[in-house]
Amino acid sequence: MNWDVVIGLEVHAQLQTQSKLFSSAPNAAGETPNETASAVELGLPGTLPVLNREALRLALRFGAAIDAELARETVFARKNYFYPDLPKGYQISQLDAPIVGRGQLTVVMPDGTSRAIAITRAHLEEDAGKSIHDAYAGSTAIDLNRAGTPLLEIVSEPELHSAGEAVAYLRELHGLVRTLGICDGNMNEGSLRCDANVSLKPAGSSTLGTRTEIKNLNSFRFLERAITYEIARQQAVLEGGGQVVQETRLYDPDRDETRPMRSKEEAEDYRYFPDPDLLPLRLTEADHAEARATLPELPAAKRARYEETFGLSAGDARLLAADRATAAYFEAALAAGAPAKAAANWLTGEIAAYLNRESISLEAFPLAPEALAGLIARVEDGTLSSKLAKTVFERMLERGEAADLIIERDGLKQVSDTGALDALVQKVIAENPDQVAQYRAGKGKVLGFFVGQLMKASGGKANPQQLNSLLKAALGEPGEA
Amino acid sequence: MSPDTLKAMSAALAAGETTAVALTEQALAKAEAARDLNAFLHLNPENALAAARAADTRRKAGTATALTGIPLAVKDIFCSEGDPTTAASKMLANWRAPYDATAVARLKAAGAVLIGKLNLDEFAMGASGENSAFGPTLNPWDRTRVPGGSSSGSAAAVAASIVPGTLGTDTGGSIRQPAAFCGLTGLKPTYGRVSRWGMIAFASSLDQGGALAWTAEDVAELFSLIGGHDPKDSTSAQGTVADAATLLAEPVAGLTLGVPESFFEAVDGALQGPLADAKRQFQALGVRLKALELPFAGDAVPAYYVLAPAEASTNLSRYDGVRFGHRCENPADLNDLYRRSRGEGFGPEVKRRILTGTYALSVGYYDAYYRQAQRVRRCIFDSFTTAFQAVDALFLPTTPTTAFRLGEKRDDPIALYEEDRFTIPANLAGLPALSLPVGFSQGLPVGGQLLAPHFREGRILSLAHAFQQATDYHQQRPSEQGATP
Numbered sequence: 001m002n003w004d005v006v007i008g009l010e011v012h013a014q015l016q017t018q019s020k021l022f023s024s025a026p027n028a029a030g031e032t033p034n035e036t037a038s039a040v041e042l043g044l045p046g047t048l049p050v051l052n053r054e055a056l057r058l059a060l061r062f063g064a065a066i067d068a069e070l071a072r073e074t075v076f077a078r079k080n081y082f083y084p085d086l087p088k089g090y091q092i093s094q095l096d097a098p099i100v101g102r103g104q105l106t107v108v109m110p111d112g113t114s115r116a117i118a119i120t121r122a123h124l125e126e127d128a129g130k131s132i133h134d135a136y137a138g139s140t141a142i143d144l145n146r147a148g149t150p151l152l153e154i155v156s157e158p159e160l161h162s163a164g165e166a167v168a169y170l171r172e173l174h175g176l177v178r179t180l181g182i183c184d185g186n187m188n189e190g191s192l193r194c195d196a197n198v199s200l201k202p203a204g205s206s207t208l209g210t211r212t213e214i215k216n217l218n219s220f221r222f223l224e225r226a227i228t229y230e231i232a233r234q235q236a237v238l239e240g241g242g243q244v245v246q247e248t249r250l251y252d253p254d255r256d257e258t259r260p261m262r263s264k265e266e267a268e269d270y271r272y273f274p275d276p277d278l279l280p281l282r283l284t285e286a287d288h289a290e291a292r293a294t295l296p297e298l299p300a301a302k303r304a305r306y307e308e309t310f311g312l313s314a315g316d317a318r319l320l321a322a323d324r325a326t327a328a329y330f331e332a333a334l335a336a337g338a339p340a341k342a343a344a345n346w347l348t349g350e351i352a353a354y355l356n357r358e359s360i361s362l363e364a365f366p367l368a369p370e371a372l373a374g375l376i377a378r379v380e381d382g383t384l385s386s387k388l389a390k391t392v393f394e395r396m397l398e399r400g401e402a403a404d405l406i407i408e409r410d411g412l413k414q415v416s417d418t419g420a421l422d423a424l425v426q427k428v429i430a431e432n433p434d435q436v437a438q439y440r441a442g443k444g445k446v447l448g449f450f451v452g453q454l455m456k457a458s459g460g461k462a463n464p465q466q467l468n469s470l471l472k473a474a475l476g477e478p479g480e481a
Numbered sequence: 482m483s484p485d486t487l488k489a490m491s492a493a494l495a496a497g498e499t500t501a502v503a504l505t506e507q508a509l510a511k512a513e514a515a516r517d518l519n520a521f522l523h524l525n526p527e528n529a530l531a532a533a534r535a536a537d538t539r540r541k542a543g544t545a546t547a548l549t550g551i552p553l554a555v556k557d558i559f560c561s562e563g564d565p566t567t568a569a570s571k572m573l574a575n576w577r578a579p580y581d582a583t584a585v586a587r588l589k590a591a592g593a594v595l596i597g598k599l600n601l602d603e604f605a606m607g608a609s610g611e612n613s614a615f616g617p618t619l620n621p622w623d624r625t626r627v628p629g630g631s632s633s634g635s636a637a638a639v640a641a642s643i644v645p646g647t648l649g650t651d652t653g654g655s656i657r658q659p660a661a662f663c664g665l666t667g668l669k670p671t672y673g674r675v676s677r678w679g680m681i682a683f684a685s686s687l688d689q690g691g692a693l694a695w696t697a698e699d700v701a702e703l704f705s706l707i708g709g710h711d712p713k714d715s716t717s718a719q720g721t722v723a724d725a726a727t728l729l730a731e732p733v734a735g736l737t738l739g740v741p742e743s744f745f746e747a748v749d750g751a752l753q754g755p756l757a758d759a760k761r762q763f764q765a766l767g768v769r770l771k772a773l774e775l776p777f778a779g780d781a782v783p784a785y786y787v788l789a790p791a792e793a794s795t796n797l798s799r800y801d802g803v804r805f806g807h808r809c810e811n812p813a814d815l816n817d818l819y820r821r822s823r824g825e826g827f828g829p830e831v832k833r834r835i836l837t838g839t840y841a842l843s844v845g846y847y848d849a850y851y852r853q854a855q856r857v858r859r860c861i862f863d864s865f866t867t868a869f870q871a872v873d874a875l876f877l878p879t880t881p882t883t884a885f886r887l888g889e890k891r892d893d894p895i896a897l898y899e900e901d902r903f904t905i906p907a908n909l910a911g912l913p914a915l916s917l918p919v920g921f922s923q924g925l926p927v928g929g930q931l932l933a934p935h936f937r938e939g940r941i942l943s944l945a946h947a948f949q950q951a952t953d954y955h956q957q958r959p960s961e962q963g964a965t966p
Contacts (some may be wrong), residue, residue, distance in 0.1 A: 026576040039579065039580060041802060042805075043799040043804070044578075044579070045560065045566070045568070045573065045576070045578070046559075046582060046681050046682070047678075047679075048576065048677060048678050048713060048714050048715065049715065050712065050713060050714075050715050050717065078795050080795050080798060080842070082798065082801060084801075084815065084818055085801075086799060086805045087799060087804060088793050088799045089795065089797075089799050089801060090798055093739075097860055142803070142804075269843055269844045271794075271795070271839065271842035271843060271847075272842075273791065273795075273842055273847070276684075276685035276686035276716075276792055277682075277685050277715060277716065277717050278716075279715060279716055288784020291505075313730065397927075400924040451586070
């Protein structure tokens with residue numbers, strides 16, 4: 001039997017504000033537990049929440065970026081449940097009247113086509129603290145540093161149809177929040193995390209199947225594997241004549257499987273109601289206009305511009321436009337005179353490999369875009385071969401010096417002087433009569449031997465194209481003699 | 482008799498006839514002598530005398546305010562830095578607040594001397610003072626009777642002339658009803674006037690801090706100081722409150738006072754005479770009376786007893802034994818920790834309201850209870866709006882009876898809830914309301930209530946002040962023994 005897969009994602013993005021959502025305590029991880037939890041985060045008697053206006057602005061910016069309906073009146077609600085890392089016994093969230101209404105996000109799918117995915121809503125809520133179960137024998141420790149961190153919960157329509165599409169959607173969203181500067185997107189630190197709702201229905205059926213919700217996926221890979229596992233599991237259940245149980249599941253990366261967490265029957269009644277400590281918030285047309293006016297160029301528009309203006313491939317354009325830092329670096333290198341294609345190659349090649357190797361972000365990359373442009377300029381004018389350029393690149397990173405200084409001091413200039421090269425060619429031919437004989441007897445491959453000898457003799461600095469033509473002129477075509 | 486009003490003490494201080502230290506020592510001595518009232522949960526002589534000395538120094542420096550050096554006390558639901566703040570609950574028996582409530586901070590900044598924390602019904606839930614985990618407060622007019630609640634200690638401490646003024650909170654009548662039972666003037670300001678920061682929450686959309694004292698003048702002085710915008714409370718109203726003199730200076734002659742007759746018909750016979758006299762007294766002051774009705778007023782009690790418990794049920798979720806407050810011994814697991822900590826820490830009335838409120842917010846009941854009660858609230862709000870198009874203020878009874886006997890209604894929560902039927906409408910509509918003494922019945926004070934449109938506290942304070950210029954009910958004091966005549 002053929003099945004249609006139906007997936008919707010709920011993404012929680014921690015907003016990059018100075019202070020917490022409802023207090024002036026710093027919105028920072030903190031070095032020691034409970035360091036950044038103020039009386040408000042601790043839920044002490046008599047404390048009251050005051051909304052952080054910056055969080056509101058960031059949420060509106062997101063709404064403007066997905067072309068969503070922005071609220072004229074937005075309401076905060078209490079979501080009531082008991083848990084030790086939820087200090088007040090309720091989370092301040094939104095139910096009716098979320099800050100951001102229906103919008104859409106254009107996603108480049110795994111097959112290369114673009115498709116608009118509807119976003120149902122996005123709302124503001126406070127994060128909970130953390131329970132630490134393994135630090136003290138027989139006890140659970142509570143760290144409330146994360147409590148009160150502003151979250152934007154972004155809910156998609158169930159319009160994704162494979163694990164790959166879900167990952168593509170999340171990548172697009174990840175790039176968007178980073179471009180907007182509202183979330184740092186560090187998934188392994190939990191700044192961006194994702195719940196996936198997955199269901200199967202017979203191919204072509206218009207009735208949705210029973211869904212399960214996989215909680216707290218914190219990497220693209222886990223999202224892909226959890227969904228892949230869950231699709232197979234549900235398919236096996238259905239084809240075995242069973243029924244999928246509506247439940248919340250957790251993905252275990254060690255065993256690469258999802259396991260039930262709680263079923264709908266055990267699901268809590270959150271007793272949502274409007275928070276009487278926070279009055280309904282009215283937003284003006286000016287608030288909306290400000291959000292739209294502060295939008296940077298969005299990843300989709302940037303991709304199109306990179307492809308059209310610079311003739312980049314779709315793949316390069318996607319990589320470079322994915323986040324604000326990469327795009328800014330790329331454009332700064334261009335402004336410093338680097339040709340687009342060369343700059344793109346360096347960013348997606350050597351630089352990406354270096355960042356990966358060092359496990360750092362582009363923000364922490366030691367070479368300024370102008371320095372990269374300086375290196376590229378020496379390739380463009382023939383001073384450096386691509387091989388030499390890589391050597392200079394390594395030394396720039398080691399010493400923090402400009403390309404020109406390293407070329408000069410280390411004598412890494414490509415030798416393009418015909419006279420000097422020709423002398424070398426004559427010398428190598430004279431020293432290797434056997435190979436000359438083989439070549440002339442028709443063994444064309446021996447040319448490679450001569451190129452190797454010559455590069456060695458020049459210390460790797462010989463201009464390879466020039467070398468080839470000089471060799472061919474001296475030796476003639478193979479097998480002619 | 483030594484002066485026991487704020488105005489008289491302030492004048493004596495200004496004239497150099499007494500000192501803050503002398504007044505504070507006197508207040509502490511009276512509090513000790515009246516321990517049987519159980520008005521105070523906590524006295525802080527050391528800090529009080531230090532504050533008194535600082536007040537005397539400030540007076541010499543010429544920067545004294547009307548409140549500098551005046552001994553006062555606050556209901557133990559206001560946080561005060563370093564002091565126990567218990568809300569009269571076993572749950573918070575050992576909790577000390579690390580900060581001042583905004584109202585407390587403003588009193589301290591003005592140089593007032595806070596001598597201690599006052600008893601109340603646990604978490605302000607009650608109308609008799611009997612729901613305190615630390616024992617009931619007695620009524621100084623008759624020690625066999627309740628002082629009213631939930632601001633029981635706030636009323637008793639003034640009625641016993643221990644301090645000239647106190648702060649209370651009023652969610653459904655908790656300032657006005659005790660003021661009425663104890664022969665005092667008590668103001669519940671407009672919702673949002675007095676910051677709720679540092680005031681332990683019962684029902685956030687209804688809670689409002691205010692003051693009790695013998696006279697409207699003294700209440701105005703306290704309200705003027707504690708009222709006004711506070712950025713720490715998102716529901717705090719913008720703007721400042723006028724000074725006391727301005728609040729009291731509104732002309733009353735020519736005002737129209739709405740009188741909903743059905744309220745007066747519903748009170749005990751013993752109160753009818755004083756309330757009728759009060760109406761005539763207002764007329765004598767040049768106030769016109771206009772009969773009217775307030776539709777939906779009869780639905781106020783049931784609506785209130787859905788909304789207030791609903792909010793309370795979630796406001797009180799934070800008392801879970803995890804971070805502060807009472808924690809049970811040797812919990813077996815997390816649920817056991819929750820169950821026993823809350824089971825042991827909360828008293829029966831608090832539990833009743835948490836259960837009622839949890840039920841009202843549950844899936845399947847939300848529309849029938851919570852949402853329906855919100856609709857009723859809106860109707861009551863609208864009926865007041867309509868009324869205030871025809872009249873400048875309203876006059877109502879404060880309570881259906883005079884102070885009842887200790888234990889009389891302890892086993893009948895519904896009867897006790899009905900105690901609030903005249904006071905709850907003002908909370909549901911967020912209106913300012915004031916109770917003032919309008920006479921006595923069998924030696925017990927009778928209270929009358931004035932309501933005004935939002936932010937018009939000055940109008941009802943002025944009406945009460947004019948009334949008190951012409952009457953002496955506010956000058957009566959209980960006998961030292963507080964025996965029934």
